[in-house]
Every structure is written in structure tokens, then in C-alpha cells.
Amino acid sequence: xxxxxxxxxxxxxxxxxxxxxxxxxxxxxxxxxxxxxxxxxxxxxxxxxxxxxxxxxxxxxxxxxxxxxxxxxxxxxxxxxxxxxxxxxxxxxxxxxxxxxxxxxxxxxxx
Amino acid sequence: xxxxxxxxxxxxxxxxxxxxxxxxxxxxxxxxxxxxxxxxxxxxxxxxxxxxxxxxxxxxxxxxxxxxxxxxxxxxxxxxxxxxxxxxxxxxxxxxxxxxxxxxxxxxxxxxxxxxxxxxxxxxxxxxxxxxxxxxxxxxxxxxxxxxxxxxxxxxxxxxxxxxxxxxxxxxxxxxxxxxxxxxxxxxxxxxxxxxxxxxxxxxxxxxxxxxxxxxxxxxxxxxxxxxxxxxxxxxxx
Numbered sequence: 001x002x003x004x005x006x007x008x009x010x011x012x013x014x015x016x017x018x019x020x021x022x023x024x025x026x027x028x029x030x031x032x033x034x035x036x037x038x039x040x041x042x043x044x045x046x047x048x049x050x051x052x053x054x055x056x057x058x059x060x061x062x063x064x065x066x067x068x069x070x071x072x073x074x075x076x077x078x079x080x081x082x083x084x085x086x087x088x089x090x091x092x093x094x095x096x097x098x099x100x101x102x103x104x105x106x107x108x109x110x111x
Numbered sequence: 112x113x114x115x116x117x118x119x120x121x122x123x124x125x126x127x128x129x130x131x132x133x134x135x136x137x138x139x140x141x142x143x144x145x146x147x148x149x150x151x152x153x154x155x156x157x158x159x160x161x162x163x164x165x166x167x168x169x170x171x172x173x174x175x176x177x178x179x180x181x182x183x184x185x186x187x188x189x190x191x192x193x194x195x196x197x198x199x200x201x202x203x204x205x206x207x208x209x210x211x212x213x214x215x216x217x218x219x220x221x222x223x224x225x226x227x228x229x230x231x232x233x234x235x236x237x238x239x240x241x242x243x244x245x246x247x248x249x250x251x252x253x254x255x256x257x258x259x260x261x262x263x264x265x266x267x268x269x270x271x272x273x274x275x276x277x278x279x280x281x282x283x284x285x286x287x288x289x290x291x292x293x294x295x296x297x298x299x300x301x302x303x304x305x306x307x308x309x310x311x312x313x314x315x316x317x318x319x320x321x322x323x324x325x326x327x328x329x330x331x332x333x334x335x336x337x338x339x340x341x342x343x344x345x346x347x348x349x
Contacts (some may be wrong), residue, residue: 009179014184015170020232024217026198027191030206035199039247042336046192048301049308049331051292053324054169056309058285059317064311074282081286085293091132094290095283102282 073105118244122251125227132222134263136164139283141267142274143168146281147175149269158264162257163221165291166190168284169324178321186321189328197225204232204245218254224283227252237312299342304335 001009026035057080060066070076081098088094137158144154149171161167166187173183197220205213228249274280296302308331315323 005150005153005183008149008174011170011174011180011183012153012157012160014180015157015166015187016162018188019161019163019166019194020218022188022191023194023198023220024214027202027205027217027220028210030199030202035195037170038336040196040199041330041339043192043196045301045304045332045335045339046189046328048292048295048305049335050190050328051165051288052305052309053327053331054311055264055285055288055292057312057323058282060313064316074181074285077282078285078289081289082293083289085290089294091287091290093133094293095135095286098286098289099279099283102279106279 071109073102073109076105077101114241115244115247118247119251121231122228122248122253123255124251125231126223126252126255129223129227130255130259133164133259135283136287137260137263138267138270139287140164140167140171140263141269142237142271142280143284144171145268145271146274146276147171149174151221151271154262155261158261159257161187162186162218162260163191163194164260165166165288168287172281172284173321176321182266182321182325186324189325193222194220197222197229201225201229201232201249204229205249208246216246216249219249219257221253221256224249224253224256300335300339303338304331307331307334 026033054079057076060068060072062072064072067075077098080101081094084090084097085094113158140158141154144157144167145151149157154171157167157170168282169190170183170187178186198217201220205216210217228245231243231248232245292305296305308327311330312323312327315326317323318326
């Protein structure tokens with residue numbers, strides 16, 4: 001195995017181990033430890049924080065530079081998809097609308 | 112019919128509608144992972160070793176961007192931290208089981224299997240008779256989810272090399288996350304957490320080793336917590 005492939009295997013194993021440890025921890029330790037209230041409260045904000053931190057740069061910095069203009073197709077398509085997600089709560093419809101909007105905008109907007 | 116078997120099948124059935132949303136997600140992961148330069152076998156192996164959609168997608172993207180392994184593993188930790196909550200909430204229902212059951216079900220504890228199982232455990236349908244074998248129901252939901260995830264990942268990997276980059280299929284990652292986060296933004300603290308994390312992710316984009324995501328996620332979480340505690344103390348004073 002090449003060094004690069006070996007590194008990849010180690011990273012994937014590492015990701016698997018931490019994921020499994022997180023999932024197993026409280027199921028196994030139930031009754032023996034209690035999660036402090038503040039931590040429980042904080043954990044509820046992790047999903048919106050993580051997901052937004054992944055979304056916003058994809059929309060506003062496609063290719064690495066900030067594009068806060070109407071000429072940025074990913075920003076417009078993303079905002080439209082967010083509106084669809086809010087109204088329908090459907091993952092499928094959100095992705096379909098967003099991709100369709102991206103393709104149309106890429107064809108229509110000046111590059 | 113054996114009641115364990117029927118509880119298992121009930122779990123599978125409860126999971127089926129959700130699989131409609133899961134399958135495109137798996138497909139997208141397969142395409143993105145290949146696009147990031149991960150060999151097909153390892154991309155497929157990640158689906159059973161890690162078995163967590165959002166973490167796999169972000170992990171694949173970070174691998175493609177050349178982020179260091181330790182940062183990728185740390186980011187996986189943050190992205191999957193929410194499973195601690197699932198564990199805490201489902202643990203009392205599994206407390207009577209042996210260690211083997213617990214270890215097996217923990218592996219299958221995804222967002223989807225959790226959502227379906229906890230709903231069934233806490234709201235009994237009127238039609239049911241006799242005690243529910245919770246572990247068999249959970250196993251049914253979890254295995255249905257697992258099978259759909261492996262199959263859709265495999266299809267994505269098979270299609271992956273044939274998708275031209277001009278289609279911008281990597282954008283589906285952001286769209287999937289939008290579909291997951293937007294409907295959950297119903298109260299001010301979570302909106303504050305989302306907005307501040309998003310803004311910080313932009314500001315921190317220049318940080319080395321792709322550390323920006325971790326910094327933004329931690330700060331957003333703290334902001335959400337601060338807004339919530341402020342609101343509740345203001346409520347007490349009134």
C-alpha cells in the first residue's frame with residue numbers, strides 16, 4: 001500500500017472510531033454518569049452552528065473569494081433553496097430546486 | 112407471527128419513507144468522494160466504517176482540499192457531537208439490554224434511525240398489542256437505513272466518474288445541509304447560533320489546516336447558548 005493510501009485508511013479509521021465512541025458513550029454509561037444541564041443545552045446548538053458554517057462559505061465564497069453580488073449563481077440558488085426548505089421541509093425538493101436554479105442562473109448570468 | 116419478528120418489520124416499515132431522502136444523500140456522497148480523489152474502495156469502506164452522512168461528506172471535501180488528518184478527525188467529532196444527545200435520549204429505552212445489543216445498536220444510531228425509534232418508543236400507536244421489543248424495532252429501522260446507505264453510496268461511486276464537473280454537483284452538499292438546517296431554525300437562539308457560525312466561517316476561512324469550521328461551530332454554539340440563557344433570565348425577571 002502506498003503512503004498516501006495508508007494515510008487515507010488511518011484517517012477513515014479515526015473518523016469511524018470517534019463517531020462510534022460518541023454514539024456508544026451514553027448508551028453504555030447510562031445510569032452511571034449524568035450529562036450536566038448546560039452541556040445538554042449547548043449540544044442542541046451544535047447542529048445549526050455546524051451546518052451553517054459549512055453552508056455559508058459554499059454560497060458566498062465559491063472558489064475561495066467573497067462574492068456578495070447578484071452575479072453569484074450559488075448565492076441566489078442557495079437562497080431560493082432555503083425558501084423551499086422552509087416552506088416544504090422536503091430534502092428532495094430543496095436539492096432539486098437549488099440545482100435547477102444553479103443551472104439556469106449559470107446559463108443566464110454573465111460569467 | 113413471532114412478535115419480535117413483527118417488531119423488526121415494523122421498524123423497517125417506519126424507516127422506508129425516510130429512505131427517499133437518504134438515498135440521494137448517499138449518491139451525492141459517492142460522487143463527491145470520487146471527485147475529491149478518494150479511491151472507490153476506500154470511499155465505499157467509509158460508508159460502513161463511519162456510517163454518518165454529513166461527516167462523510169465534509170470529510171471527503173476536506174480530504175480533497177488536503178486538510179491534515181487530525182483536523183479531519185476533529186471536525187468529524189464536532190459534526191457528530193449531536194449523537195451524544197441521541198444516546199442520552201434513547202439510553203433509558205435500551206438500559207435493560209445486554210452489552211452486545213448496546214454495542215450493535217450504537218453503531219446503527221443515525222439521525223434517521225434515532226428519529227423513527229424515539230417516536231415509536233414515546234408514542235404508542237393505538238393498534239399495537241403486547242409489549243414492544245424496542246431493540247428489534249430499532250434494529251429493523253437501523254438495518255434498513257444501513258442497507259439503503261451502502262446501496263446508494265455504491266451507485267454514487269459507480270456514477271461518480273461519469274459526472275462532468277460543469278454540472279456543479281458538489282453544490283448538492285450545501286443544498287442538502289440547507290434542507291437539514293433551515294426547517295430547524297424556529298427559535299431565536301438557534302437562528303443566532305446559525306448566523307454567527309456562518310459569519311465566523313467566512314471570517315475564519317483563511318485559517319490554516321481548514322480549522323475555520325471547528326472555530327465557527329464552537330463560537331456559534333456558544334452564541335446560541337448565550338442568547339438562550341439571556342432570554343430565560345429576562346423571562347424570569349418579568
